[in-house]
Amino acid sequence: MTDKIKIAVYWSASCGGCDVSILDTEEKVLDLAKIADIVYWPVAMDFKFDDFASLPDASVDIGLFNGAVRTSEQQEQAEVFRRKCKLLVAYGSCACFGGIPGLANLSNREEIFEVAYQSTQSTENPEAVRPSTAYKVDGHELELPDFFDEVLSLDQVVPVDVSLPGCPPPNERILDLFGVAAAYAETGSIPPAGTVIASDKALCDTCPRNETRSSARITQVYRPHELVADPTRCFLDQGILCMGIATRGGCGHTCINANMPCRGCFGPTPEMLDPAAEAISAIGSVAGAPNENEVPAHVMKKAVRSVRDPVGTFYRFTLPKAFLNRAVTDVPKEEQTS
Amino acid sequence: MTKITIAPMTRLEGHGKIDILLDADGNVADAYLQVVELRGFERFCQGRPVEELPRITPKICGVCPGAHHMASAKACDAVYDVTIPPTAKKLRELYLNAHVAHSHMLHFFALAAPDFVVGPDAPPEKRNLLGLVEKVGLDFGGRVLKNRGYAQKIQGLIAGHPIHPVAAIPGGMARSISEAERAEIEQMSNSMVAFSEESLALFENSVLGDPANAEVIAGDTYYHETHYAGLVDENGCVNFYDGKVRAVDPSGVEVALFGAADYLDHIAERVVPWSYLKLPYLKNVGWEGMTGGETSGVYRVNSLARLNVADSMATPKAQHAYERLYAHFGQKPVHHTLAFHWARLVECLYCAEEVQRLARDQEITSQEVRTVPTAKPSVGVGVVEAPRGTLYHHYETDPNGLIKSVNLIVATVQNNAGMNMSVRKAAKAYIKNGVASEALLDRVEMAFRAYDPCLACASHALPGRMPLKVSIHRSDGSVQVLTRGDD
Numbered sequence: 001m002t003d004k005i006k007i008a009v010y011w012s013a014s015c016g017g018c019d020v021s022i023l024d025t026e027e028k029v030l031d032l033a034k035i036a037d038i039v040y041w042p043v044a045m046d047f048k049f050d051d052f053a054s055l056p057d058a059s060v061d062i063g064l065f066n067g068a069v070r071t072s073e074q075q076e077q078a079e080v081f082r083r084k085c086k087l088l089v090a091y092g093s094c095a096c097f098g099g100i101p102g103l104a105n106l107s108n109r110e111e112i113f114e115v116a117y118q119s120t121q122s123t124e125n126p127e128a129v130r131p132s133t134a135y136k137v138d139g140h141e142l143e144l145p146d147f148f149d150e151v152l153s154l155d156q157v158v159p160v161d162v163s164l165p166g167c168p169p170p171n172e173r174i175l176d177l178f179g180v181a182a183a184y185a186e187t188g189s190i191p192p193a194g195t196v197i198a199s200d201k202a203l204c205d206t207c208p209r210n211e212t213r214s215s216a217r218i219t220q221v222y223r224p225h226e227l228v229a230d231p232t233r234c235f236l237d238q239g240i241l242c243m244g245i246a247t248r249g250g251c252g253h254t255c256i257n258a259n260m261p262c263r264g265c266f267g268p269t270p271e272m273l274d275p276a277a278e279a280i281s282a283i284g285s286v287a288g289a290p291n292e293n294e295v296p297a298h299v300m301k302k303a304v305r306s307v308r309d310p311v312g313t314f315y316r317f318t319l320p321k322a323f324l325n326r327a328v329t330d331v332p333k334e335e336q337t338s
Numbered sequence: 339m340t341k342i343t344i345a346p347m348t349r350l351e352g353h354g355k356i357d358i359l360l361d362a363d364g365n366v367a368d369a370y371l372q373v374v375e376l377r378g379f380e381r382f383c384q385g386r387p388v389e390e391l392p393r394i395t396p397k398i399c400g401v402c403p404g405a406h407h408m409a410s411a412k413a414c415d416a417v418y419d420v421t422i423p424p425t426a427k428k429l430r431e432l433y434l435n436a437h438v439a440h441s442h443m444l445h446f447f448a449l450a451a452p453d454f455v456v457g458p459d460a461p462p463e464k465r466n467l468l469g470l471v472e473k474v475g476l477d478f479g480g481r482v483l484k485n486r487g488y489a490q491k492i493q494g495l496i497a498g499h500p501i502h503p504v505a506a507i508p509g510g511m512a513r514s515i516s517e518a519e520r521a522e523i524e525q526m527s528n529s530m531v532a533f534s535e536e537s538l539a540l541f542e543n544s545v546l547g548d549p550a551n552a553e554v555i556a557g558d559t560y561y562h563e564t565h566y567a568g569l570v571d572e573n574g575c576v577n578f579y580d581g582k583v584r585a586v587d588p589s590g591v592e593v594a595l596f597g598a599a600d601y602l603d604h605i606a607e608r609v610v611p612w613s614y615l616k617l618p619y620l621k622n623v624g625w626e627g628m629t630g631g632e633t634s635g636v637y638r639v640n641s642l643a644r645l646n647v648a649d650s651m652a653t654p655k656a657q658h659a660y661e662r663l664y665a666h667f668g669q670k671p672v673h674h675t676l677a678f679h680w681a682r683l684v685e686c687l688y689c690a691e692e693v694q695r696l697a698r699d700q701e702i703t704s705q706e707v708r709t710v711p712t713a714k715p716s717v718g719v720g721v722v723e724a725p726r727g728t729l730y731h732h733y734e735t736d737p738n739g740l741i742k743s744v745n746l747i748v749a750t751v752q753n754n755a756g757m758n759m760s761v762r763k764a765a766k767a768y769i770k771n772g773v774a775s776e777a778l779l780d781r782v783e784m785a786f787r788a789y790d791p792c793l794a795c796a797s798h799a800l801p802g803r804m805p806l807k808v809s810i811h812r813s814d815g816s817v818q819v820l821t822r823g824d825d
Contacts, residue, residue: 014400015397015398015399015400015401015403016399016400016401017397017399017400017401017403017501017502018400019400020400020401020501021400021501024487024490024500024501026483026487099397100394100397101397103382104378104381104382106382106385107378107381107382111381112378112381112382114381115378115380115381115384115743116378116380116381117609117616119743120380120607120743120744120745120746121602121732121743121745122601122602122605122606122607122618122730122732122745122747123606123607123609123616124606124607124608124609125608125609129609129610129611130609130611131609131610131611131612131613131614132611132612135611135612137359137368137370137612140357140359142357142370142612167397167502168400168501168502170499223387223389223739224389224507224512225389225414225418225507225508225509225710225711226710226711227710228708228710229512231513254494254498254499254502254504255498255499255502255504257498257513258497258498258499258504258505258512258513259505259512259513260393260498260504260505260507260512263390263393265502308387308738308739308740309385309386309387309390309740311385312385312386312387312390316394
């Protein structure tokens with residue numbers, strides 16, 4: 001092995017859980033440090049973004065970018081990251097698909113402000129004060145950053161080479177990523193563009209409950225709290241919606257093992273054009289009366305419609321990547337984003 | 339006048355920054371800690387099925403997801419008016435105590451201790467976990483990581499994943515634990531108890547044992563007489579999972595004691611134009627602005643606040659440590675902001691003892707962990723003590739259990755006024771005649787770091803510290819930029 005490779009880690013619109021997930025690899029992150037210099041990791045180290053931005057382009061080997069993009073500042077940071085890093089990794093579900101913060105695309109900024117600063121029960125705000133991007137106090141201006149009206153995934157801003165999904169990515173897949181780094185350090189080889197560090201097959205494929213999945217139809221959809229789920233039997237078989245049917249495997253089944261159904265944080269299987277399309281078609285195809293061979297369209301529709309919250313169920317982690325990826329109003333765009 | 343801005347250098351959506359306004363002589367006229375983050379959870383949870391919120395709201399913070407998971411599950415239980423089985427409650431308590439222990443260990447050793455053990459005058463590149471390890475030894479550093487890892491692993495065993503907890507559900511827990519898992523948890527808890535005792539010994543020797551530290555901790559710069567609030571159980575002991583919120587005035591007299599469902603009678607939040615973070619206060623005391631004292635409804639939460647409102651600790655070793663803390667200061671409540679760190683270590687020992695006690699409970703492996711709700715869903719409030727203070731989740735649903743409204747009061751928001759007061763006071767004490775060196779600014783930061791603010795949740799979590807930028811805006815319009823590490 002020659003010189004150490006250079007790795008940079010960045011957090012954007014995120015909760016910090018992705019950074020903690022790296023820390024949770026414990027001694028493995030120290031192994032990584034043997035082959036790589038972490039040249040930039042703002043939450044963990046004291047290097048400055050200006051230092052990072054002043055490095056020559058393509059001088060950092062691997063960039064791990066977590067979090068979605070929702071401000072102009074974040075967009076700029078993503079662009080700088082792309083320029084500096086030879087291999088750009090979208091780390092975690094937010095960078096890959098927008099993640100749970102992407103559900104904010106169901107409303108605009110004004111609606112979010114109205115709830116946060118007016119209608120919430122404990123808020124006391126008779127003069128309808130709103131946080132302001134610029135506020136004068138004693139002749140000085142206090143500034144707050146402004147927000148985009150929508151949440152974007154990283155690849156909607158810059159080209160991404162490798163995606164590592166998961167909310168957060170599980171230990172085993174993080175170690176796969178460290179393996180990518182090790183291979184690069186040894187041989188200079190990089191995975192083909194578009195690589196996703198996850199299974200190409202649905203979670204069901206390796207689910208410990210897979211063998212209990214029968215061909216029986218779902219006659220009634222149950223919500224998880226409405227029954228005590230059998231901890232050994234396929235959730236769909238029990239009538240509980242599980243996104244494992246349309247979600248990439250590779251997560252280690254931590255939710256299933258906790259006796260809770262999948263909610264799709266690993267994102268859709270590769271053939272999918274829209275994240276929810278397969279889930280909706282799969283739910284429809286298993287619906288119907290018992291022992292029915294063919295399911296009429298109206299039965300499929302009825303089953304899908306019995307899902308109380310289709311957007312929050314099928315696009316829990318992926319709304320910014322949907323064909324229709326946000327709620328729109330008839331307010332002119334310049335007013336929404338000003 | 340001059341304005342100094344302390345902001346995370348690499349802030350994107352950012353988390354927090356400090357603006358310090360100087361008068362013509364270069365002395366501090368005022369200071370503001372601004373929170374620059376808003377994600378709109380209260381809006382986009384509308385329309386979601388209420389039972390999914392224990393899986394959605396932990397995404398507010400990847401460092402304290404466990405606290406949101408618990409508050410959310412309790413709010414769901416209340417929405418469905420369901421009583422969970424005893425074992426489910428014990429599992430949740432075990433989980434939450436492990437969660438708090440993990441957070442406290444991380445905050446103390448990664449962020450707080452370097453200021454005291456390494457010191458604010460040390461070079462910034464030494465004021466981090468690695469610099470701390472140089473001082474206290476590699477073996478101890480290894481035990482920090484090991485026991486923090488245990489606390490994470492215990493959460494994962496119970497709730498599926500430490501950063502992505504899923505098992506708490508309206509009516510209880512989705513899974514029980516096996517005897518093998520119980521035994522593993524017990525073994526890890528033994529180590530955590532020993533480590534927590536060792537941490538307290540380190541605090542007394544290496545932090546309090548240094549006269550310079552002892553002086554700054556006991557001094558006036560980091561001192562505010564305010565109200566306090568936190569959960570206590572029926573015996574008046576600190577409790578993270580359950581109980582009533584007790585508020586006391588600066589002399590320690592109880593001014594409120596209320597259950598979760600009544601929180602709106604006692605707490606209201608003001609909106610200010612200069613921060614995305616609101617300013618809660620005690621309604622029956624009243625709002626007088628960001629100031630302390632008996633007539634100001636400003637109250638503080640987090641570790642020291644919990645100890646201040648409680649009568650005692652429920653576990654023997656933590657009770658001993660609790661008594662040492664109050665004996666040291668010779669007063670109760672303790673108003674010394676830096677004592678939040680000490681209180682955090684007392685709580686860490688309590689949490690470890692609780693994990694151990696619950697892991698030895700005969701009932702903990704029972705498979706009776708669910709009560710299926712039968713009532714029509716409506717309104718519910720769930721309150722727990724998060725590592726950083728009291729956390730409120732308040733849900734209203736339609737008859738189908740779909741969310742109509744969500745109100746969240748997170749721990750850190752309740753310390754918003756306190757943090758602003760502390761930052762202002764420290765800035766006034768340390769920044770004179772326009773001189774704001776890196777080491778002095780670190781002393782200003784120490785004022786808010788004591789609160790372990792979750793607005794910097796990721797930076798508080800990892801070994802190291804927030805890189806800072808300081809912009810001094812001169813009255814003549816010129817701008818001088820200082821950056822942490824430049825001087």
